[in-house]
Amino acid sequence: MDNPSFHIIFPKDETTDFLQEIIDHIVDNTDADVVVHRIETINQHVDFFASAQMMIPADAIVLFMGHGMSSALSGAHTSEFAYGPFISDNQLSLFKERKVILLTCRSNEFLSNYGLPCGLKAGIGFPNLITDDYELIRPDEPERVNGVTNQNVQDFRRCLVDIIKFSIEDYINLKLSFYQLYKRIQIRAQRQLIQYYNTNQNQGKLPYGKMLYDLNHGVQFIGN
Amino acid sequence: MVKQLLIVDNDDQSDAIDKINNLVKDKPFKINCLQFKVGLPDGNDVIGENGHIDMALVREKYEREFGARRFHLIAFDFQLNDGDGGVDGVSLIKTFNGIGKTRKASKILYSSELTEIVEEYLNDYKNTSNYERAWGKFKTLIKLEIVDFCKREDYEENIVSIIEKISEQEDDFIIEQLRGLKDLNFSAAIEIYEGLNLDEIADKIESGDSESLKFKRKLIELAVAHLAHLNNG
Numbered sequence: 199m200d201n202p203s204f205h206i207i208f209p210k211d212e213t214t215d216f217l218q219e220i221i222d223h224i225v226d227n228t229d230a231d232v233v234v235h236r237i238e239t240i241n242q243h244v245d246f247f248a249s250a251q252m253m254i255p256a257d258a259i260v261l262f263m264g265h266g267m268s269s270a271l272s273g274a275h276t277s278e279f280a281y282g283p284f285i286s287d288n289q290l291s292l293f294k295e296r297k298v299i300l301l302t303c304r305s306n307e308f309l310s311n312y313g314l315p316c317g318l319k320a321g322i323g324f325p326n327l328i329t330d331d332y333e334l335i336r337p338d339e340p341e342r343v344n345g346v347t348n349q350n351v352q353d354f355r356r357c358l359v360d361i362i363k364f365s366i367e368d369y370i371n372l373k374l375s376f377y378q379l380y381k382r383i384q385i386r387a388q389r390q391l392i393q394y395y396n397t398n399q400n401q402g403k404l405p406y407g408k409m410l411y412d413l414n415h416g417v418q419f420i421g422n
Numbered sequence: 423m424v425k426q427l428l429i430v431d432n433d434d435q436s437d438a439i440d441k442i443n444n445l446v447k448d449k450p451f452k453i454n455c456l457q458f459k460v461g462l463p464d465g466n467d468v469i470g471e472n473g474h475i476d477m478a479l480v481r482e483k484y485e486r487e488f489g490a491r492r493f494h495l496i497a498f499d500f501q502l503n504d505g506d507g508g509v510d511g512v513s514l515i516k517t518f519n520g521i522g523k524t525r526k527a528s529k530i531l532y533s534s535e536l537t538e539i540v541e542e543y544l545n546d547y548k549n550t551s552n553y554e555r556a557w558g559k560f561k562t563l564i565k566l567e568i569v570d571f572c573k574r575e576d577y578e579e580n581i582v583s584i585i586e587k588i589s590e591q592e593d594d595f596i597i598e599q600l601r602g603l604k605d606l607n608f609s610a611a612i613e614i615y616e617g618l619n620l621d622e623i624a625d626k627i628e629s630g631d632s633e634s635l636k637f638k639r640k641l642i643e644l645a646v647a648h649l650a651h652l653n654n655g
Contacts, residue, residue: 364654388647389655395609402617403610411613 202370203231203258207246209272210238213330216355217263217301223363228370250292259297259376261366266302268311291316297376297421301362303327306418313420320376322383325416328409329355342412345405354409361386361413380419387414424452424598425585426492428527430514431499432461441578449586458484460514461502475502475509477517484521492597492628493527495585497577500534512539512559515566528588530570532577539563539571593627596638600624612640 206221208214225232237243254260265272290308294317300309306323313321328334328343331351337343365382368374374382391410398404427442429435439455446453459465460483461475468483470476496518498511511531518524534542543563547556572580604621614637615623627634 360654368653382652385647385650385652386655388644389652391611392609392644392648395611399609400607401610403613407610411611 203233203255204261204366205254205258206232206234206261206263208234208236208262209264210236211264213332214264216329216359217362219359220261220263220301220363220366224366224370227367230370247292254293254296256295259299260293261299261301262305263301266300266305266308268304268307271300271302271305271308290318293318295319297321299366299379300324306416309418309420318421320419320421322376322380323418323420325412327354327358327413329358342408343405346409347405350406350409353406357390357410358413361390377419377422380417384414384417387417424454425494425588427453427455427581427585428488428493428496429455429457429499429581430460430496430511431457432459432463432465432502432504433499434459434464438578442581445578445582449582451586453582453585456488458487461504461509463503473505475504477509480509480514480517481521484524489625492593493524494588495528495530495581496524497530497532497581499574500531500539512563512566515568516562519566528569528584529566530572530577530580530584531568532572532580533574534571535573536571593638596641597624597627600627611644612637614640 204224208217208221221232221234224230235246237246262271290312296318297320298318299322301324302308303324303326306325309318309321309323313323326339326342328346328351331348334343334346334348334351361383365379365386368382369376369379387410391407391414394407394410395404398407429438435457439457442453442455460468460480462469468475468479470479498514498518500511502509502511502514504510511533515529515531518527518529531539540560540563543556543559546559547553550556570580570584600620601624604619604624606620607618608615608620608623610616614633615626618626623637627638
């Protein structure tokens with residue numbers, strides 16, 4: 199198998215800039231062909247979707263990194279975008295027959311709702327991820343941020359980046375299947391969970407432990 | 423492996439238990455053999471005010487003496503000395519099949535061969551002409567999935583032969599591990615049954631608690647995650 203090409207759609211947004219490390223790691227540690235679509239303006243958005251089907255080879259892996267909800271993906275937080283829907287259910291069909299990793303909040307629900315009807319070959323989605331301090335001030339699910347500190351958010355960012363970058367590195371360098379990539383992400387989340395509670399014993403459930411548990415429990419795979 | 427055996431009889435079965443323990447001395451497994459006394463004379467504490475075995479008292483006594491314990495095999499005496507129309511081994515098996523903890527256990531009936539039981543049911547019908555009662559008894563007997571019938575005089579050998587063939591149940595090993603470390607707790611990483619000690623978790627599994635399957639999956643998942651070699655993990 200040739201090294202896969204990665205098309206990384208990464209809308210410009212300072213709250214997700216920390217994910218750049220994933221791209222840097224793939225570029226530095228693998229021979230994969232990486233194309234980054236760093237979209238900032240409405241024009242870039244329109245141009246991208248006009249040519250995405252042609253531009254992205256059928257065997258490429260699409261990695262979307264941004265924000266999301268169960269009905270759409272978003273992410274560009276610029277003067278023009280401000281979290282508007284970026285990829286709706288309709289636009290997801292652009293990735294028909296392709297394998298996609300949607301590194302956003304609630305992309306697991308998004309994939310469950312639209313993934314197979316849109317003809318994706320396979321997809322990896324994630325649950326609600328608390329990766330920004332803003333979510334502690336204005337949470338969409340208040341009970342999920344109970345007791346979560348700013349330090350927890352920073353630790354979770356670090357953990358998420360490590361899980362994804364090392365798992366994609368394994369996927370490329372060890373020539374794993376897409377399903378094995380999903381299991382690699384899951385096992386790394388589980389190991390983080392075990393390690394965290396091993397260093398924080400006899401304190402019952404802890405807010406950061408809950409974040410790791412939700413990540414492990416919520417990462418989803420569809421397709422084959 | 424220790425196989426769990428329960429003998430249900432109205433007479434004390436201590437001698438039979440000694441014989442069974444002796445029979446398995448050289449076998450590659452051990453038997454933990456207990457008895458549950460139901461009916462006169464030795465199981466008189468389950469006799470109701472009408473002088474017959476009271477099933478509510480039987481259930482209470484079972485819960486008191488064995489609680490959530492699971493058995494691989496339960497051997498029932500057919501004749502429980504409860505008089506005409508009273509409780510016999512068949513009706514007792516029917517009750518035990520309705521109790522979650524004992525439903526899965528294999529069951530044998532001793533002190534009568536199947537032919538003798540059928541003969542007794544037919545005689546009962548001949549004497550009373552009560553079709554409904556006779557047919558009810560046959561129906562029960564057919565549906566109970568009793569693994570064997572044997573005479574009292576050789577039932578110890580039969581028990582050993584049957585229990586030898588009962589393979590380890592899927593939860594046996596997990597429960598054995600949990601019981602052996604019963605005072606410990608799992609870390610909160612496992613989420614399910616958080617706060618319970620390992621003994622209490624073993625009780626949950628034995629009682630077929632609805633969360634127990636989820637717990638076992640999580641246990642295996644985390645054990646694999648913990649033990650697998652992984653670079654940058």
